[in-house]
Amino acid sequence: MILNSVTVENFRSFYGEQTINFADDSKRNTTIIYALNGVGKTNLLNAVLWCLHGEFSPSFTNHNDILNWEAARRGRKSYHVSLHLEDSGQQYAIKRTGGENENFKVFMIEEDGNSRELKGSPSMFVNSIIPRDMAGYFINDGEGSDLKVSQNGMISIRRSIRDILGFNVAEKTLRDLSTIKKEVRDELKRFDKDHELSRIEEKIQSFDDSISKAKADFESNKSALELYEDQLDTVEKRLGNSSSAVVDQLIKQRDSAQKNRSARANQLQSLEAQKVSLIREYSWVAFAHKLSDEALDFIDEAELKGTIPAPFNLQLVKDILEREECVCGACIKPGTMAFEKINELTKEAADPDLLHRLQKARSRLTAVKTLSPQAYDRIEKNFKDERAVRDEIQALDAELEDISNQILQLDDAEIRKLEKDRGLLKIKIRETQRSVVRLEENIKSLTKERSTLQDEASRIEGLSPRAKVLKHKLNVIEGVETQIAKELEEAESSIHGILKEKIDSFLDKYLRQDYKVLITSDLNLCLQDRNGKAVPPSGGQGAILSFIYISSLIAIARERRDLDSTILTPGAIAPLIFDAPFSKLDPKYSPNIARELPKLVDQLIILMYQDEGKNVTSTFLEEGKLGKEYYFCEQIAGERGDREIHELNFGDQSVVVTEYGSAIDKVVVKEVVRND
Numbered sequence: 001m002i003l004n005s006v007t008v009e010n011f012r013s014f015y016g017e018q019t020i021n022f023a024d025d026s027k028r029n030t031t032i033i034y035a036l037n038g039v040g041k042t043n044l045l046n047a048v049l050w051c052l053h054g055e056f057s058p059s060f061t062n063h064n065d066i067l068n069w070e071a072a073r074r075g076r077k078s079y080h081v082s083l084h085l086e087d088s089g090q091q092y093a094i095k096r097t098g099g100e101n102e103n104f105k106v107f108m109i110e111e112d113g114n115s116r117e118l119k120g121s122p123s124m125f126v127n128s129i130i131p132r133d134m135a136g137y138f139i140n141d142g143e144g145s146d147l148k149v150s151q152n153g154m155i156s157i158r159r160s161i162r163d164i165l166g167f168n169v170a171e172k173t174l175r176d177l178s179t180i181k182k183e184v185r186d187e188l189k190r191f192d193k194d195h196e197l198s199r200i201e202e203k204i205q206s207f208d209d210s211i212s213k214a215k216a217d218f219e220s221n222k223s224a225l226e227l228y229e230d231q232l233d234t235v236e237k238r239l240g241n242s243s244s245a246v247v248d249q250l251i252k253q254r255d256s257a258q259k260n261r262s263a264r265a266n267q268l269q270s271l272e273a274q275k276v277s278l279i280r281e282y283s284w285v286a287f288a289h290k291l292s293d294e295a296l297d298f299i300d301e302a303e304l305k306g307t308i309p310a311p312f313n314l315q316l317v318k319d320i321l322e323r324e325e326c327v328c329g330a331c332i333k334p335g336t337m338a339f340e341k342i343n344e345l346t347k348e349a350a351d352p353d354l355l356h357r358l359q360k361a362r363s364r365l366t367a368v369k370t371l372s373p374q375a376y377d378r379i380e381k382n383f384k385d386e387r388a389v390r391d392e393i394q395a396l397d398a399e400l401e402d403i404s405n406q407i408l409q410l411d412d413a414e415i416r417k418l419e420k421d422r423g424l425l426k427i428k429i430r431e432t433q434r435s436v437v438r439l440e441e442n443i444k445s446l447t448k449e450r451s452t453l454q455d456e457a458s459r460i461e462g463l464s465p466r467a468k469v470l471k472h473k474l475n476v477i478e479g480v481e482t483q484i485a486k487e488l489e490e491a492e493s494s495i496h497g498i499l500k501e502k503i504d505s506f507l508d509k510y511l512r513q514d515y516k517v518l519i520t521s522d523l524n525l526c527l528q529d530r531n532g533k534a535v536p537p538s539g540g541q542g543a544i545l546s547f548i549y550i551s552s553l554i555a556i557a558r559e560r561r562d563l564d565s566t567i568l569t570p571g572a573i574a575p576l577i578f579d580a581p582f583s584k585l586d587p588k589y590s591p592n593i594a595r596e597l598p599k600l601v602d603q604l605i606i607l608m609y610q611d612e613g614k615n616v617t618s619t620f621l622e623e624g625k626l627g628k629e630y631y632f633c634e635q636i637a638g639e640r641g642d643r644e645i646h647e648l649n650f651g652d653q654s655v656v657v658t659e660y661g662s663a664i665d666k667v668v669v670k671e672v673v674r675n676d
Contacts, residue, residue, distance in 0.1 A: 001129045002086045002603055003575045006051075010071035010079040012043040015666035020044075022575070022605055023627025024086070030597075030604040030625045032617065033669075034648055035632035036657060040667045041607035042141060045579045049139045051081035051096045053123075053132050054104070057141040057579075067099055070664045077101070084109075087129045092118075094126065130574040133168040137553055141579040155549060158523035161499070164553045165491050165560075166568040170484050177484075181205070181477050184470055191466040200457045201474065207450040211443060218439040225432040226520050232425040239407075239418050247407065247415055254403045261396040264389050271386045278379050454478075487567045495556065502552040510592040511544065525549060544589050547581065551600050558601075575603035582608060582616055590614035598625040610648050629672035631655065635662035650674055 007019045023031045035041045046060045056063055067079050078099035085092055091109035106122040107115040118125060130138065137160065162171070185201045192198040240251050324332050324339075332338045407419040463471065496519055503517040503525075518528040527545060558573055576597070582590045594616045598604050604625075608616070620626040631648055633656070640660035647654045650672050 001574045004084040004086060006048055007082040008044065008047045010068040010076055011047050011081055012066060012068060013040040013667045014043065015068045015070045015664060018669045020630055020669055021628065022603065024603065025627050028625060028627030029602060030606070030620050031628040032626065033607045033630045034610045035607065036634065036646055037609060039632045039634050041579050045139060045141055045577055045607060047081045048083065048577060049135060051083050051094055052126050052130060053135055054096065059141050070666060133163040134557065137164065137550060138574040139577045140550060155525045155545065157525050157549065160553060161492065161495060161523060164557050165495060167488060170488055170567050174481060174484055177477050177481050181474060184473050188467060188470045191464050191470065193464060197457060197460050197463060197467060197471060200453055204450055204453050207446055207453065211446045211450065214439055214443045214446060218436065218443060221432050221435045221439060225429065225436060226524065228425050228429045228432060232422065232429065235418055235422045235425065239415070239422065242415060244412065244415065246410065250403050250407055254400060257396050257399045257403065261393060264393050264396065268386065268389045268393065271382060271389060275382050275386065278382055484567055491568060498556060499552055502555060503548050506548040510589060544585060544593065547593055551597065555600050573602060575605050576601040577605040579607045580609065581606060582611065582614055585614070587614045590616050591619040594619040595623055598623065630669055631657055631672060633657050633659060633668045633670050635659045635666050635668055637662050637665050
C-alpha cells in the first residue's frame with residue numbers, strides 16, 4: 001500500500017480542511033512533517049489510524065472530544081478524514097465521518113478520475129491491505145504496549161510477533177472451534193442412546209479445559225521465573241557494585257561458594273544418574289547371589305552321582321540300538337540279552353538338550369558369583385561418593401547462609417535491603433521452578449490420559465446414525481485444531497532466529513558497545529553483553545532497541561508479503577508513520593537510524609520536532625530519500641505580547657510557525673519549498 005494523501009476536516013486541532021500529499025516515489029520515499037510539541041503531530045497520526053480502523057493510539061486521550069472546538073462553536077457537528085492510496089496498482093479513497101453523522105466508505109478511483117463506491121464491507125477491504133492487528137506497528141506513536149522498554153530493559157514481543165505473523169485470525173478460529181466442540185458434545189448427549197460415547201466425550205472436554213488452564217499457568221510461571229531471575233541479576237549487580245570493601249569481600253566469598261555448590265550439584269546429578277545405571281546393570285546379580293551358591297552346589301553334586309546328567313549320552317545309546325552293532329563291533333539283535341541291557345541304559349542316559357541347559361545355567365551362575373563382588377564395590381563407591389557430595393553441598397549451603405547473615409547485619413540500610421530482596425527472589429525462583437516442573441508433568445499426564453480416552457471413544461460401535469455423524473464432526477474439528485496449532489507453533493518458532501539475526505546485524509552496525517540481543521523463552525527481548533548478562537539499556541539504547549525491533553518486524557512483514565498459507569495472514573506492506581521517533585535517541589544514533597529506515601519500507605512518513613543537532617533531515621537529503629516536507633503553522637487568536645516567536649530553518653530560509661492575531665485558533669499545514 002502507498003499512501004498518496006490525507007485530508008482532515010475539523011479533526012481536533014485542524015479547523016476546516018487541510019491536505020497533505022505524501023512522497024510516493026520509490027526512491028524519494030520519505031515525507032517529514034515538522035511541528036512544535038502539542039501542535040498536532042499526534043492528532044494527524046491518529047486521524048490516519050482512525051480513518052482506517054476507527055481506533056486511536058494508546059497515548060491519544062479524550063476519544064469523545066474529536067470535533068474541533070472552533071468548528072463546534074460555529075455549529076458544525078461532524079468531522080472527516082479521507083485517505084487516498086494505491087494498492088496493487090489501483091487507486092482508492094477511504095472516507096470516514098464522525099460526530100453526528102457517522103459514516104465509513106471506500107471508493108475505487110477509475111482511470112478517468114471518477115470514483116465508484118465499493119460494495120461489501122469497507123472494514124473487510126481495509127483489513128485486506130493493512131490488517132487491524134498490524135496497523136499499530138506501521139502507524140506508531142512510540143507508546144504502544146508491545147514497544148515499551150521495561151525498567152529491566154525488556155520488551156515484551158509475544159503479541160507483536162503473533163500479530164505480524166498473522167496469528168489473529170487463526171487464534172480466533174481455535175477459540176471458535178473450541179466453542180463448537182462443546183456444542184457438538186452437548187448435542188451428542190441427545191443422540192447417544194447408551195450414553196457411553198457422550199460420557200467419554202464429556203471427560204475429554206474436561207481434560208481439554210484442564211490442559212488449557214495448565215498451559216496458561218505454565219506460560220505464566222515461566223514468564224514469572226524469567227522476571228524473577230532478571231530481577232535477581234539486577235540486585236546481585238547492585239550488591240556487587242557496592243563501594244564497601246567488606247561487602248565486596250563477602251560477595252566474592254559467596255560467588256566462590258555458589259560456584260562450588262553449582263559444581264557439586266552437577267556432580268550429584270551425575271552420581272544419581274550413575275546410581276540408576278548401576279542398579280539396572282547389577283540388580284539381577286544382587287537378587288541371584290545366594291541362589292547361585294545353592295544352584296551350583298546342586299549341579300555339582302548331581303554330576304558326581306551320575307544321574308543328572310547320566311554317564312551315558314542318550315543319542316549314543318539310541319545309535320547303537322538302531323545300527324544293531326556295539327562300538328566294539330559285536331552284533332546286537334533285538335530280543336537278545338545284550339540288546340535288552342543296552343536298552344535299559346536309556347533310563348540313565350543324559351538328554352543333550354538338558355546337558356546344554358545345565359551348562360548354560362552353570363555359566364550364568366558362575367557369572368553371578370564373579371560379578372557379585374564387583375557390583376558390591378561399584379555400588380558401594382557410588383553411595384559413598386554421593387554421601388560425600390551431599391555433605392559438601394550441605395556445608396556450602398551453611399556457608400552461603402552465613403555469608404547472607406553477615407551481609408544482613410552490616411550497618412548499611414541499602415545493602416541490607418538488597419540482600420533481603422535477594423533472599424526473597426531466591427525463594428520465589430525455587431518455588432516457581434518447582435511449579436514449572438509440576439505443571440509440565442501435569443500437562444504430559446493430562447495429555448496422555450486424554451489420548452487414552454480418545455482411543456477408547458474410537459473403539460465404540462453400535463452408535464445411532466446421528467451419533468456417528470456427530471462423532472465424525474468431533475474428529476474433523478480435532479484434526480483442524482491440531483493442524484492450526486502445529487502451524488502456529490512452527491511459525492512462531494521459525495521467526496526467533498530471523499528476528500535475532502536482523503537485530504544483531506543492526507547492533508553490529510550502529511551500537512558502540514559489544515551487545516547482542518537476547519530473546520527469552522517467554523518472548524521478551526533485551527540487550528545482552530559479551531558475558532551473556534541482560535543489560536538494562538540507557539534511555540538512548542532503549543529507544544534504539546525499540547527502533548530496531550519495529551524496523552525488523554516491518555522487514556519481516558515485507559518478506560511475508562507473498563506468504564502462501566491457508567492459516568496465517570500474509571505480511572502487510574504499508575507506510576511506516578512515526579510520531580516523534582528521534583526525540584529519545586542520542587544524536588550519535590539518529591543519523592544511522594535515519595539512514596536505515598527508508599530502506600526498510602516502501603514509504604516513510606515522519607512527524608517530528610526539528611532538531612538540527614541530530615542531523616536527521618540532512619541525512620535524508622544526503623541519502624536522496626527526502627521527497628516531501630511540511631510544517632504545521634499554529635495560528636493563534638490573540639496578541640503576541642512578550643511571547644516568543646518560533647521559527648524553523650530549511651536550508652538558507654527561516655519560517656515562522658507561531659502566528660498571533662489570527663481570526664481563530666487553528667493549525668495550518670504548509671509545504672516547504674527549499675531554495676538549496
